[in-house]
Amino acid sequence: MNRFLSILFLSIILINCTSNTIIKKPDHLIPENQMVDLLTDLLLASGAENVKNLQLKRKVNYYPLVFEKYNIDSTRFKESNYYYSTKVDEYDQIIRKVETRLNEMLHKYEKEKRVQDSIKNYKRTIDENEGDAFVK
Numbered sequence: 001m002n003r004f005l006s007i008l009f010l011s012i013i014l015i016n017c018t019s020n021t022i023i024k025k026p027d028h029l030i031p032e033n034q035m036v037d038l039l040t041d042l043l044l045a046s047g048a049e050n051v052k053n054l055q056l057k058r059k060v061n062y063y064p065l066v067f068e069k070y071n072i073d074s075t076r077f078k079e080s081n082y083y084y085s086t087k088v089d090e091y092d093q094i095i096r097k098v099e100t101r102l103n104e105m106l107h108k109y110e111k112e113k114r115v116q117d118s119i120k121n122y123k124r125t126i127d128e129n130e131g132d133a134f135v136k
Helices: 002-017 032-048 063-069 074-086 088-135
Strands: none
Touching: 032 063, 032 074, 032 088, 063 074, 074 088
16 A cells, blocks of 8 residues: 555656646747748857957847847747747757758858968968069
């Protein structure tokens, strides 16, 4: 009998402790593909916070510009983000797509930077060689 009560008590605790994260789909849910774009831009905006802008200012909040770009407000984003975060598999796919996109952007930037650096090095080499021609 004691064992039965222990199992019953444990079952009640487990049932009560399980997450009831089944939430209603928001009326204005951001589509998954737009959510990927939005999260990508929000992460870029977050990273840009510590970089000086054209006015040489730091700590600029770019989030409102991102929300304006997608024509949504922060409440709609929060509701959609919360909804997707309760659907772990879907949210994981969204985050993976964002990560892939950011990695692609990083590789593109690194490639462009290497090209720019090689052009600078080439110009420097030409300038140095022209200087040597005048000395001889």
